[in-house]
Amino acid sequence: MAKTDALQGSLDLLVLKILSRRPRLHGYAIMAAIANTSGEVLRAEEGSLYPALHRMEEAGWIRAEWIKKETGRRARVYELTAEGKKQLGAEESRWQAVSLAINRVLREA
Amino acid sequence: MGFWSRLVNATRGERLNQEIDEEIQAHMDEAVASGRDAEEVRRAFGSTTRVREVSHGVRAAEWLESLLADVRFGWRQLCRTKVSTAAAVLSLALGIGSCVAAFRLIDALLWKPLPIAGASRLYFLSSKMVGFNGKPMEDSYWSTPEFEQMREAVKDQADLIGISGADRTDISWALRGAGNGSGADDIEKAHVAYVSGNMFSLFGLKPVLGRLLMPADDRSGAANPFAVISWDYWNHRFGRDPNVVGSSVHIDDQTFEVIGVGPRSFTGTEKGVDTDVFLPLNLNRSATHEDTSWHHIFLMLKPGESAATVLGPMLQHLSAVNHAFGSACSTCHRGETKEAIERFLNQTLSLQPASAGMSDLQKEYRRLLGALGLLAALVLLIACVNVTNMMTAQAAARAHEMALRISIGAGRRRLVQLILCQSALLAVLASGLGALFAAWAAPFVLSLVNPPDNPVRLALPADWRVLLFGFGLIVLIVLLLGLLPAMRASAVRPVAALKGGEDPHSSRRLMRGSIALQVAFCFLVLFLSAMFVTSFERLQNRPLGFSTDRLLLLETVAGKGQLPVVWSQTAEALRAAPGVDSVAIASWPLLGRIRINSDISINGAPPSPTPAFFLNVSPGWFATMKIPPISGREFNAQDTSPGAAIVSETFAKTYFPGQDPIGRTFQRGVHEPINKIVGVVHDVPDHDLRESILPVFYVPINTVNDNFAPSALGFSTFVIHTQSENPLALAGTLRQIVAQQHNGLRVSNVTTQLELVRDQTIRERMIAMLAAFFAVVALLLAGVGLYAVLSYSVLQRRREIGIRMAIGASRVGIVRIVTLDVLLMLLLGGCAGVALGLGAARYVASLFYQVKATDAAMIAMPAIALLLTALLATLPAVLRAVRTDPTEILRAE
Structure with missing residues (x-):
């Protein structure tokens, strides 16, 4: 639970960032990518990942598509939209500002 | 895009859930494939149903989804009671159709502005005076010299426009390039209006062909008398032949050259008559006569002048001109005494807004259409009450269900929505049918007004005004139908209802009230109808003193x-x-x-x-x-x-x-x-x-x-x-005989004396016919309503009746308890109806002929009709009540 709390508010940022580097990922791959690149520190819970993906899809930041995998199963893959790129930029600078501020507090307090 | 996809997703809720499930399943498979424990993955997801629900809520518009569910549910509910639904839809459709048809007629004739620029700045000048016979009279005809003086007097704030009535006139045509049509026999009728030269430009009208009349064309003794024809006339008389420009039209011994065709929408300022030919005002022979009042005066405020401040002083100014003109006119009042002239000259001028034009048809039919609209509205209300009753009865039957829904957590808002959905469904179905009815009825009613030789022309477009009215009507009906049952349903107290102890009388009280309402409305319709029909009959059977036969x-x-x-x-x-x-x-x-x-x-x-x-x-x-x-x-x-x-x-x-x-x-x-x-x-x-x-x-x-x-x-x-019995059979031969005399006589119109007498009663016949129709419908609906309410109440009280019978109540006693409050309501509604009727009759008194609202027969006739209907409608329910078998009832319980 602690892990998810730490992620609160930054899940969107992480998903958008992952999708900006590697387009057309399905939900599991996004989760795996977050875990891998963060060195297994950050983990997106399944229970919040999917609602977040669907919410961002409705907001028009990402778009989804069903593809057929070689196993014959269908998978739903996501990619960034132009709208999403803008959103990513905004979220990134917001994150930078926040972490900068937190660091400053940690240094000077 | 998001909004749209949410709307779309709302209509495919099941598919959406499947997709979400599929995606989650794919995720789990992937996780297991990469070596994670299946159980652990499932735990990581938490409750899959919850994930699905949250995702679903994100991806679909929930309000729409619930709305659709309600519509589906409402539809099933309506389908379950097919007969009563059909009856409800039909009666509502009749009411809606009648209302929309009445609105179309009223709007087209009385409200809809003329298709001209600045219609809202247009006023109509008339005067009230004491006539030479000592009686007060109203006049809206003016002489051209006086018009010119008035025009000069107010020219800074407003323009005056002279327009004559569009009279049916004998004309003949000499088409350009068709040789010289020496038209002794080519005489035909057309509506000819004389208009001042400023009319077309002030109304902002543009020609379809050639040019329109200008002030320069409007001078008496103009070298080139010009005419303009309307688009409609150009279309149906000349098949849009462009050669019409340059052709000449003969009227009496004057010849006018056509210089243009007016815009398509404009048919003159006289609603009900399409002007075919426009001629310059000053080229009419009467224009030079001081003592001939022959045309109307319209006043158009200059843009930017405020009516509130300018009209008053302007009217005073015009009155002064009018008085001075009358006093100076030596030929106007020949042979009258000095006092009579003085009295006559003391006129009160008035300017009425005339954005919808001004015509005799408007004056003659304003009240009639008002009465018609009232009758239609009443029929609609009666139908609405019926349907509300039906829905109340159904809601009462569903009180248990409602209580259950509330106790397991349904919001009351949702319940109201459920019932409003059902009433909206009814209203929409009914208005579909009603629209068809109105599309047929409005032109039909108009055709009733038509004397055969001079049909009324009135455009009845299904434009946004009609649509808006129809839409407003639907909203009103939905609220009327649904609000009461919805409020009752949402006020259900679950505990009481589930225990079966909800007050069983409350819905009946409501229905009893509605009976009184219905009876009052129905009485009003019958009362007015009786007077219209009697008027027509008396007029029809009035002794003429001459024979119309052959x-x-x-x-x-x-x-x-x-x-x-x-x-x-x-x-x-x-x-x-x-x-x-x-x-x-x-x-x-x-x-x-x-x-x-x-x-x-x-x-x-x-x-x-x-x-x-x-x-x-x-x-x-x-x-x-x-x-x-x-x-x-x-x-x-x-x-x-x-x-x-x-x-x-x-x-x-x-x-x-x-x-x-x-x-x-x-x-x-x-x-x-x-x-x-x-x-x-x-x-x-x-x-x-x-x-x-x-x-x-x-x-x-x-x-x-x-x-x-x-x-x-x-x-x-x-x-x-x-x-011969049919005098018209000889018309052709006799017409020829007149032409063969070659003595300058020409038959301009053929008719029969019988037709002239019939023309006199057109208005009365129309209102009598329509009123009779509405009376039958109202009576039928009220009867059905009474029957339904009483049957329902007997059904609901069958246990009580059974018990009463078992303990020895007589049949008379049973009949009394079943019918007593219905009779009371009849009486109450009847009294209200009489009061309403007397009030309404005063408004339409001018439409009656030798009939007074206070005639005993006028009140007795509707009362008897209502009583008979009530008797017929209550009989089945009363019989059922009397035939109740107490043993069966008590055993069943």
Whole structure:
């Protein structure tokens, strides 16, 4: 639970960032990518990942598509939209500002 | 995009859930494939249903989804009770259709602005005064010289526009490039209006072809008399032939060259009549006469002038001009006393907004359409009450379900939505049908107003105004139908209802109230209908005093006029035709559209305050019309006018009370020649069936001037009594006979005396017919409503009735408890209906003929009809109540 709390508010940022580097990922791959690149520190819970993906899809930041995998199963893959790129930029600078501020507090307090 | 996809997703909720499930399943498979424990992954997801629900909520518009569910549920509910749903939809459709049709007519005739620029700045000038007969009168006709003076007086704030009535006129065409159409026989009718040269530009109208009239064209004695024709006329008369520009149109002995075609939408300022030809005001012969008031005056405020501040002073200014003009006019009031003139000149001018134009049709039908709209609205209300009752009964039956829904957590808002959905479904279904009904009904009603030879032309487009009205109506109905049951349903107390203890009487109380309401509305409809129908019947059966049987009328014109002897010769030729019994000539037919009054002066005294009306007739006219003589003789060929006169009974009583009028004399003005009365005949209505009889005198068609030389007649009517039942069968032959005389006489219109009488009752026949229709529908709906409410109440109380019977209640007692409150409601509703009816009748009193709202029969007839209907409607329920088998009921419980 602690892990998810730490992620609160930054899940969107992480998903958008992952999708900006590697387009057309399905939900599991996004989760795996977050875990891998963060060195297994950050983990997106399944229970919040999917609602977040669907919410961002409705907001028009990402778009989804069903593809057929070689196993014959269908998978739903996501990619960034132009709208999403803008959103990513905004979220990134917001994150930078926040972490900068937190660091400053940690240094000077 | 997000909003749209959410709307779409809302309509495919099941598919959406499947997709979400599939995605989650794919994720789990992937996780297991990469070596994670299946159980652990499932735990990581938490409750999959919750994930699905959250995702679902994100991806689909929940409100729409619930709405759709409600609509589906409502639809199933309606389908379950097919018969009552069909009845509800049909009765609502009838009500909605009638209302929309009435609105279409009212809007098209009375409200819809003319298709011109600045319609809201347009006003109509009229004046109120005391006439020379001492009675107050209203007039909206003005002479052109006075119009010019007024125009000059207010030119800084407003423009005055002179427009004559669009009269049906004899014209003939000489088309450009079609040779010289020497059109003696090519005469045809068209609606011709004279308009001042500024009209087209002030109205912001643009020509479709050529150019429109300009102020420069509107000068008396203009070298080139020009005309403009309307688009509609161009379309149906010339098939949009561009050659019409440059063609010429002959009217009497004037010739006008067509210079353009007006815009498509504009058909003149007279709603109900399409103007075909527009001519310059000043080119009418009457335009130079100070004493001839012949056209209307419209006033258009300059843009930017505020009506509130400008109209008052302007009206004063116009009144001053009017008074000065009247005082200075030497020819206007010849023969009147000084006091009468002074009284007459003291006029009150008024400017009414005229954005929808101004026409006789509007004046004549305003109240009628109001009454029609009221009847339609009442029928709709009655239907609404029925449907509300139906829904209340269904809601009561579902009280258990509602209580259950609330107790397991349904929001009350959701319940209200559920019921409103159902009523909206009903309303939408009904308005679909109603729209079809209205699309047929409005033109049908309009066609009832049409005299065959002069149809009313009124555009009835299904435009945004009609759509808006229809939409508003639907919203209103949904609220009317649904709100009450919805509020009741949401106010259900779950504990009480689930225990079965909800007050069973509350829905019945509501229904009882609705019966009273329905009875009141129904009574009002029946009451008004009874009066309209009786009016029509009395008018229809009014004794005429002359015979309309087999009488053919040939309205005939003679260019610049022909001497009476020429007319007599033509009559002689007609008389010789096979199938003709007798032929007479009158200057115009009885009950036609013409009447002219005349002063009556006895022994050189000043004219009496009551004017009389006259008619020039040939010898044999009274016999042909079968107007019986009282004393004296008919005209003979030697009688001339002035000289001999025959007077009506009322004339004799008015001017020679208590004396024998034969041999006495009168003059048509103080210095006019003397007429000697040679006969007295019975009264006949000469102009209007609704009017009381006025004094009438007849003079010979042979008119002579001061030197006793015969003077020419420009128009007259041949009155022909035919042997065949259908006088119109001879029309073609007789028309030819007139043409073959080659003496300058031309038949301009053919009709029968019967048709003229029928034309008089068009308005009454129409309202009587429609009112009777509404009365039947209202009675039917009220009967059905009463039946349904009573049946429901007996059904609900069958346990109580069973118990009462088991403990020895008599059948009479059972009947009493079942019907008592219905009778009370009938009485209450009836009383309210009488009060409403008396109020409404005052508004439409001008439409009645010899009928008063206070006549006992007028109140008794609807009351009896209602009572009979109530009896019929309650009978089945009462029988069922009486036949209740107590043992069966009590065992079943």
